[in-house]
Amino acid sequence: xxxxxxxxxxxxxxxxxxxxxxxxxxxxxxxxxxxxxxxxxxxxxxxxxxxxxxxxxxxxxxxxxxxxxxxxxxxxxxxxxxxxxxxxxxxxxxxxxxxxxxxxxxxxxxxxxxxxxxxxxxxxxxxxxxxxxxxxxxxxxxxxxxxxxxxxxxxxxxxxxxxxxxxxxxxxxxxxxxxxxxxxxxxxxxxxxxxxxxxxxxxxxxxxxxxxxxxxxxxxxxxxxxxxxxxxxxxxxx
Amino acid sequence: xxxxxxxxxxxxxxxxxxxxxxxxxxxxxxxxxxxxxxxxxxxxxxxxxxxxxxxxxxxxxxxxxxxxxxxxxxxxxxxxxxxxxxxxxxxxxxxxxxxxxxxxxxxxxxxxxxxxxxxxxxxxxxxxxxxxxxxxxxxxxxxxxxxxxxxxxxxxxxxxxxxxxxxxxxxxxxxxxxxxxxxxxxxxxxxxxxxxxxxxxxxxxxxxxxxxxxxxxxxxxxxxxxxxxxxxxxxxxxxxxxxxxxxxxxxxxxxxxxxxxxxxxxxxxxxxxxxxxxxxxxxxxxxxxxxxxxxxxxxxxxxxxxxxxxxxxxxxxxxxxxxxxxxxxxxxxxxxxxxxxxxxxxxxxxxxxxxxxxxxxxxxxxxxxxxxxxxxxxxxxxxxxxxxxxxxxxxxxxxxxxxxxxx
Ligand SMILES: Nc1ncnc2c1ncn2[C@@H]1O[C@H](COP(=O)(O)OP(=O)(O)O)[C@@H](O)[C@H]1O
Ligand SMILES: [Mg+2]
Numbered sequence: 001x002x003x004x005x006x007x008x009x010x011x012x013x014x015x016x017x018x019x020x021x022x023x024x025x026x027x028x029x030x031x032x033x034x035x036x037x038x039x040x041x042x043x044x045x046x047x048x049x050x051x052x053x054x055x056x057x058x059x060x061x062x063x064x065x066x067x068x069x070x071x072x073x074x075x076x077x078x079x080x081x082x083x084x085x086x087x088x089x090x091x092x093x094x095x096x097x098x099x100x101x102x103x104x105x106x107x108x109x110x111x112x113x114x115x116x117x118x119x120x121x122x123x124x125x126x127x128x129x130x131x132x133x134x135x136x137x138x139x140x141x142x143x144x145x146x147x148x149x150x151x152x153x154x155x156x157x158x159x160x161x162x163x164x165x166x167x168x169x170x171x172x173x174x175x176x177x178x179x180x181x182x183x184x185x186x187x188x189x190x191x192x193x194x195x196x197x198x199x200x201x202x203x204x205x206x207x208x209x210x211x212x213x214x215x216x217x218x219x220x221x222x223x224x225x226x227x228x229x230x231x232x233x234x235x236x237x238x
Numbered sequence: 239x240x241x242x243x244x245x246x247x248x249x250x251x252x253x254x255x256x257x258x259x260x261x262x263x264x265x266x267x268x269x270x271x272x273x274x275x276x277x278x279x280x281x282x283x284x285x286x287x288x289x290x291x292x293x294x295x296x297x298x299x300x301x302x303x304x305x306x307x308x309x310x311x312x313x314x315x316x317x318x319x320x321x322x323x324x325x326x327x328x329x330x331x332x333x334x335x336x337x338x339x340x341x342x343x344x345x346x347x348x349x350x351x352x353x354x355x356x357x358x359x360x361x362x363x364x365x366x367x368x369x370x371x372x373x374x375x376x377x378x379x380x381x382x383x384x385x386x387x388x389x390x391x392x393x394x395x396x397x398x399x400x401x402x403x404x405x406x407x408x409x410x411x412x413x414x415x416x417x418x419x420x421x422x423x424x425x426x427x428x429x430x431x432x433x434x435x436x437x438x439x440x441x442x443x444x445x446x447x448x449x450x451x452x453x454x455x456x457x458x459x460x461x462x463x464x465x466x467x468x469x470x471x472x473x474x475x476x477x478x479x480x481x482x483x484x485x486x487x488x489x490x491x492x493x494x495x496x497x498x499x500x501x502x503x504x505x506x507x508x509x510x511x512x513x514x515x516x517x518x519x520x521x522x523x524x525x526x527x528x529x530x531x532x533x534x535x536x537x538x539x540x541x542x543x544x545x546x547x548x549x550x551x552x553x554x555x556x557x558x559x560x561x562x563x564x565x566x567x568x569x570x571x572x573x574x575x576x577x578x579x580x581x582x583x584x585x586x587x588x589x590x591x592x593x594x595x596x597x598x599x600x601x602x603x604x605x606x607x608x609x610x611x612x613x614x615x616x617x618x619x620x621x622x623x624x625x626x627x628x629x630x631x632x633x634x635x636x637x638x639x640x641x642x643x644x645x
Contacts, residue, residue, distance in 0.1 A: 053639045056558075057638075058558050058637065058638040058639040058642075059637050059638075059639040059640070060637060078562070078563055079562050079563070082557065082560050082561060082562045082563075083560065083562075085557075085558060085559065085560045085638070086559065086560020086561075087560070091558060091559075093558075093642075097551075097555050097558070097642060099552065099555065100548075101254050101255070102254060106250075110556070110559055111559040111560050113239065113243060113247065114239060114556075114559060114560040114561045114562075114565065115560065116239065116240075158559075
């Protein structure tokens, strides 16, 4: 349980345009151990999403080192990285990113298609996870026929479907009513108890309070990194 | 990922975006269809002009009186009276002429024809039975001028369908009726099958009478206006032209070909001129076809590129969820292939149908050249596949998040 699954050293990300440079991440270093439940907080524009994309293998840092489960991500081939994104990481995008005009079931099945899981099995698993996020009655609705909150839950079901070791969630409850948000947090805590590592961005203290560790970012830097023990109290308050 | 999975993914992607799929397919259908239709229109025109000319008689040589050399107007060489019936008979029996199959002596002149209250000014052609063979003339009812008609100087006439219409009314049966030419009464014994054509050269506006009757009873001449010859084969046309030319020079006691008092034209000369004209026409149509292929190609390219923004995001998402580069390229390539092949086949069918309808409407021949089908199909398929594949390749080279954010 105590081996770090994620090691980040001196990580920077600079966006360059013709006129100016934006430093989204400025020399960040931290570790995440297997089985942690980590919340990242911080004002808008502080670089949370940028960090998450790099952790998810969706983007490359400008400089610094990222070691994922003992492997230096920089040295991985394109195909290996694709496999990691597919099998090891479940990503919940801030903007959901579902296939348009496609049913919720198919959306959840998509990563499993790339994992080579046979069709019947894919369907059964997708259905299971959609039921888990409360969309058991929306299997054949297309993404434009459901609400934003429902889309976000489809994205969560999709991230969970291949039972990945790491869940990266960018504001997973941003569009969800608080009662349902609590349900999602219960699901996250559940899978976290089974040993999955969870990193979640949120700007809501209530949601962050479910995590065992909270990192706070500002201007591309980590300004605070604390263990969180207040969870029980928050739960009783609501 | 297995091929079957890739194909099913491609199909569901194509059916999901019906408008995009439909527009891309439309571009391909129009590109291919119009090229096939245009090229077959060109070829049908060319074929029908050639067949029209061949229907005048194949392997046909025509001997005309008078010199072809306009400058030589001395003695008999400028005269129009140098060919006789005896020349024609001599050509037929001469042992040194081996390449000629049939000889048709002819005398023709325009004259007024009357029946009852109606009259018409038309071409009267004095002919022998060989005329119908040499000129590929077919008889609709009755019979053509016979040998005994020629020998007996009978006053019989065979009418072209236009003459029947002019004198007796459309679709009338004139057999056994009489017509008056130059004050003499002729009995109608046959009607020819229509050959088409119109105006001055209308091959249906002709009255055929025995050559002997024409020369002696109608026009009082002892010369011919032309002798038509049919060579045994197309390859023997030049030989026949030479054999007959030298034979007639000798018969007319002329030693220098430059002094010839006749000239010989070959059907081939006319055919060559005509096919030069029609091939210009075909080149023109091919140019139009090439332009429409280009426009169709740009259409295909456009629709493929216009939808690319949405597709780049889709590619970013697929990559983010674990698709490998080769899987994405395989899927997009499969989509492009399915799209262009289905569109291509519809285009081919539509192109052929259009050609068929055009041929029915204009009464021209129905020709579809396999070359045009292959060309149109190949060009559209290549454009469709390249422009389906290339953006996919570019997008799959991006970081997933860059592709997802693409605008
Ligand atoms: N693709 C990009 N190009 C240029 N600048 C970007 C890009 N993505 C993010 N940024 C900038 O980087 C900074 C961090 O953005 P982000 O990671 O999205 O912040 P957060 O998720 O914390 O709101 C912001 O200033 C943002 O404007
Ligand atoms: Mg963000």
